[in-house]
Each structure stands twice: as C-alpha cells, then as structure tokens.
Amino acid sequence: MISPVSLMQKTVALLQRRPGLLAVLAFVSGVASYILVERKESLAQFIAVFLLLSWLWLLLDNWLRDRIEQRFGVALSPNVVRFALQMVHQESLFFALPFFLAVTSWHHGQAVFTGLIVLCALVSVVDPLYFKKLAPQRTLFVVFHAFALFVVLLIVLPVLLQLTSSQSLAAALATAVILSLPALGAILPNGHWWRIPLLLLLLSALSAGLWQLRSWVPPAALRLNAITLSHDIDYEQRKPGRSISRLDETTLHRQGLFSFTAVKAPRGLHEQIFHVWLHNGKEVDRIKLDITGGRASGYRAWTRKQNFPANAVGKWQVQVVTESEQLIGLIRFSVTAAVAEPAAAAEPEPQADL
Template structure:
C-alpha cells in the first residue's frame, strides 16, 4: 500500500508540474468526440461516460476516502483530493469547449457564453488564479464547480441518451445544482451552517436566470450548416434557387421570401424547430418548420413569408430556434426602399 501511495503521490506531483497537459488531452478528446460522434458513436459515448464517472467519484469522495483508509490503512492527502477536483473541472470544460466553439453564433449573445467557458477553462489551468483567487472564495468556487458540471452535462446527455436540446438543458440545470449540494462540505469546509442554504438558493437563482437566458446558450448537439434567403425554392431538391443578397420593398411584396436552413444533428433531430422572423428587433412571425433530410447533408427545411409589413425596409433577422428558444443560427439581411 505504501508503494501505491508513493506512485499516486508522484503522479500528482508530475501533473502539478504540467498543469496544461490534462487540459490539452481533454480538449483533444472533445475534438475527437465531436468529429466521431456520428461515425464512432461508441467512442463518444465512452468518453462521456468516463467524464460522468469522475463527477460521481467526486460526489462520494469522503465516503471513498474513509473506506480506503479503513480497508488499506492509506490516508489520501487533501492535496490529492484538491488536485483531483481541479483535474475533473479541467477535463469537463476543455472536453465541452470544441462542441460549443463549433455551434456558437458569434454575432449573437451566445458568444458571451462561449467566452465564459473559455475564461473558466483558462482559470482552471492557471494555478495562481485557480488556487489563490478562485478557490479562496467558497461561493464563487461553488458556482464555478456547478457551472463546469452544467457545461459537460449539456454535451454528454445528448450523446448518451439522444435527448432533445430542451430536455438536455433542463436536466443539466437541475442535475448541476443537485450534485453540487453534496459537494458543498468539501468546497466550504469551515463555513458557517447558514451559508449552505444561502448558497443553494444562489445556485437555484442562477439556474433560473440561465433558463430565462437560454437563447444565449448554444445548443451543443445542433449546428446550422447552411442558411440563405431566396425569392424561389426548388422543392424537389429542397434547396433555394439563386440566393440573394440585395432585397427591395417592391420585390418582397410581389414575390414574398423563402428562408432556407440546414441543421446538422449527429444524434438525430427529435424536436420542433422554428424560423423566427424579426424586423428591426421586433418579432413579427414564428413559423414551425417541416423537417426532412439526413445526417450527412443536415436536416433541411424552409419557411415562406408573404405577409410583410407595409413598410418592410430596415434590418431583418431570420432565427432558427428550438422549441425551448435556444438559438441554432441566424441569417441577417437588409431591405431597402428601392
């Protein structure tokens, strides 16, 4: 047992000297999972299961350490546990990052959410920031812990269970809070009793706020591969004819406008998707899409708008959204008077 303890201690010491190594490995596994989620489904599922197992291990950490000490007489150093917590958070953030980078709509508020993941991932590998700044503030550290779990669940749940975006989002929010609560004793070892219910309320409030701002959270399992607007559509080929860039009021009233989109969904598209037409930041119509297609080319659909306002000039956006309101992608265009 002393030999095993020495091996673990040496491994932790080695990894602490190379804090970026686990982050690089986690990011690479995330890229591989994103690439192979369709072709090598079992690989992505295996990586997802391993990540969730590490979170389960953290959940039973105290019980597990007591059993190891009781059975083998080996006491696990608090430094090892603290390092393990950091590694799991690193793995979760860097594994999920490629998925969010690939699906983020960068001219939308989603960019802020993905930037937050990048910031958290950066903090997790910079020890002076992680230990001297973040870890010393138990409230912020608990929020960081819960956010890391939410991020990885948002990616792994669709891979493992083929859940819809809405279902994955809801379950990830609730699970992140529930599984953070048993960890509060480790995250806040010397805190007064009344801080625990306050922190639980804070986590619930932040989860409710994130639910209200869910359009700012990229749907990790869905990606817009094509979107265009056109006056005509080839319905047999299910693609637009001569996508246009310049639109005038006269042409809109005479011809109407088709908006075409293709959505990549490696694990299948089992939810309603809508085109939301927005004129000068005001929603004017929401159209449910008739989805068809396959995995390689993406699920293709279109909406045809003919009832434009009397004065349609201005800035328009056609958004592709899920039934829960998460943005898959969007297409901006401007209508001129002449």
C-alpha cells in the same frame, strides 16, 4: 511489479512538476473528444459516461476514500484528490470548449457565455489562480464546479439520452443549481428557522434569473450547416435557388421568400426549431419545423413566407432558434422601396392630311 496506487502517485507527481503538460493533454483530449463525437457517436457516449462517473466520484469523494482505506488499507493523499479534481475540471471544460466554439454566434450574448467557458478553462490550467485564488474560496469553488458540470451536461444529455436542447438546458440548469446549494448555504447563518425557506427562495430566484438568460447559452448539440434565402426551392434535390440578401418591396410581396436551413443534430435526436422573422428588430412571424438528427450534412428543411407587412422596407432577419429561444444561427436581408415603373410615352394626336 509496481502497484496501481504507486503508479498513480508517481503519475500525479510528474504532472505536478509539469503543470503545462496536463493543460496540453486536457486540450488535446477535448479536441479528440469533439472529433470522435463528429465521426462516431458511440464513442462520444463512452466519453460522456466517463465524465459523468468522474463527477459522481467527486461528489462521493470522502465516502469513497474511506471505503478504499478500509478495503485496501491505502490512504489517498489529499494532494492526489485535489489534483484529480483539477484534472476533471480541465477535462470537462476542454471537452466542452470545441463544441461551443463551433456553434457560438459571436455578435450575440452567446459570446459572453462561451467567453466564460474560455476563462474558466484558463483558470483550471493556471495553478496559482486555481489553487491560491479559486480553491480557498469555498462558495466560488462550488459555483465553478457547478458551472463546469453545467456546460458538460449540455453536450452529454442530447448525445447520451437524446434529450432536446430545451430539455437538456432545463435538466442541466436544475442539476447545476442543486449543486450550488452548499454555496448558498454557506452564506446563511445556521440555527435559524427561516434558513430553509430563505434558501429555497434564493434557489428559486437563481433558477428564474438564469432561465431568463437562456438565449445566451449556445445549443451545443445543434449546428447550422447552411442557411439561405431564396425565391424558389428544388424539391427533388432539396436545394435552394439563388441566394438573396437584398430585394425591393414589390418583388417581396409578389414572390415571397423561402428560408432554407440545414441543421446538424446527434443521431436519434428529434428536435423542434423555429424560423423567426424579424423586421427592424421586431418579431413579425414564427414558423415551426421538426428536424431529425444523424445526417452528416444536416437535416435540410425550409419554410416559406408570403404574408409580409404592407410597409416592408427596412432591415430583416431570419433567426433559427430552439423551443427555449437558444439561437442556432441567423441570416439578414434588406428590403428597399418599390421601384416606380416608368410612365408610358404619350401617343401623338392624329392629324388630318391637308
């Protein structure tokens, strides 16, 4: 009978000879994870726990290898551990990728963040890049590791712990920055009293800088299923009226507009979002909405705006954002000048019959 260790080593050897196979398996696994989250969130929680445990194992790598050798008398090869690390990176990035591809606004800075995930996923499957360029660079490798964990936590925390997008972003960012400490420590000289204060200062500056870019991070757990602008709402059916993308200023002031949205969120998640109205790029109003997750078609809700600027002509947007300013989606419309009503025809002067 083949021992588990021998089977694992043979599996590793096979995958090392066929690196493309691992890339395919990781991508298929990521898509399967995405489908499972969509259809049965209890399975998504299992996937989330598995990924978190795998990261915990990586953090305790040396200690666990020593315990295994002492307990079972088996010394795990560094190649096995190195390969396992690559496999976890691939699984994490390809697990996260479908979520971010589904919610990214490509005309926004979010495209840069999702593009970075795609780049890291490609690096993780190209052995010459991963092992010869990335792995030897200790500082860069730690940052890569922290980034992969960051994107996974953005998905895991709302599903597993029902944290809001803003809470998940803050927790994931704090975890990633703390994991980056070895990278920051490596660039500072040892033996100086100011090393720890400077390290804390760098840590604070890094956290503040990344938080300023938080709007570029797509809220992976939320998805905008529908957004419509209309003059009326069917309250019984919870459906908007005719969609509007262009109207004149008089109609806008007289009837106002409803902004209808359907936002999908994980079951059990309670989230606060905002409808932000912008006129020619400038914010003029922000209306709060509370949504609840679990509905397949998304949580349907709407806000109404009737108070518009006197001069409302121009380009408008309604952005749907989280508390941490992460963009969920948007809709645009334009307002034209009021149409002048035609003057009434002059009545002829009465004439006396002669």
